[in-house]
Amino acid sequence: MERTFLMVKPDGVERGLIGQVINRIENRGFHMVAIKMLRISQELAEEQYAEHAGKPFFHEMLSFMTSGPVVAMVWEGPGVIQSVRRLMGATDPAQAEPGTIRGDMGTSISRNVVHGSDSRAAAEREINLFFNDSELPG
Ligand code: CDP
Ligand code: MG
Numbered sequence: 001m002e003r004t005f006l007m008v009k010p011d012g013v014e015r016g017l018i019g020q021v022i023n024r025i026e027n028r029g030f031h032m033v034a035i036k037m038l039r040i041s042q043e044l045a046e047e048q049y050a051e052h053a054g055k056p057f058f059h060e061m062l063s064f065m066t067s068g069p070v071v072a073m074v075w076e077g078p079g080v081i082q083s084v085r086r087l088m089g090a091t092d093p094a095q096a097e098p099g100t101i102r103g104d105m106g107t108s109i110s111r112n113v114v115h116g117s118d119s120r121a122a123a124e125r126e127i128n129l130f131f132n133d134s135e136l137p138g
Pocket of ligand 2: 118
């Protein structure tokens with residue numbers, strides 16, 4: 001069964017959008033199999049976003065991602081990785097289609113409410129960064 005990693009970023013938590021994000025993915029028929037609220041450390045943020053190290057927005061993004069609590073989740077279902085990416089919409093809310101999470105709720109490219117894995121390899125890596133085996137169903 002396919003799994004993906006989804007996070008409500010600090011802007012989404014601060015603005016009270018956790019429930020709406022969860023609703024949209026549940027409505028699509030997927031199942032949440034793990035969830036936790038946490039404050040990300042600098043080290044964890046650097047690891048999560050390692051592919052972006054050195055980019056102009058990297059430093060500011062890390063300081064935002066560590067600025068307040070986030071909600072980390074694992075979702076399961078057929079095709080869930082790409083389906084969740086489609087439900088999220090484009091990275092920049094100004095470009096994201098209406099009806100997507102970012103298109104409806106995002107306020108800027110850096111305040112775009114959610115993070116979601118973009119491939120099977122990323123999903124496995126990110127799930128294991130945030131959850132122990134004992135926190136995940138077999
Ligand atoms: O999140 P997504 O996979 O759609 O986009 P990304 O290209 O992997 O970028 C990761 C995150 O970096 C984005 O979600 C933005 O929050 C942030 N970012 C930014 O702050 N400024 C940019 N010019 C590009 C990305
Ligand atoms: Mg990405």
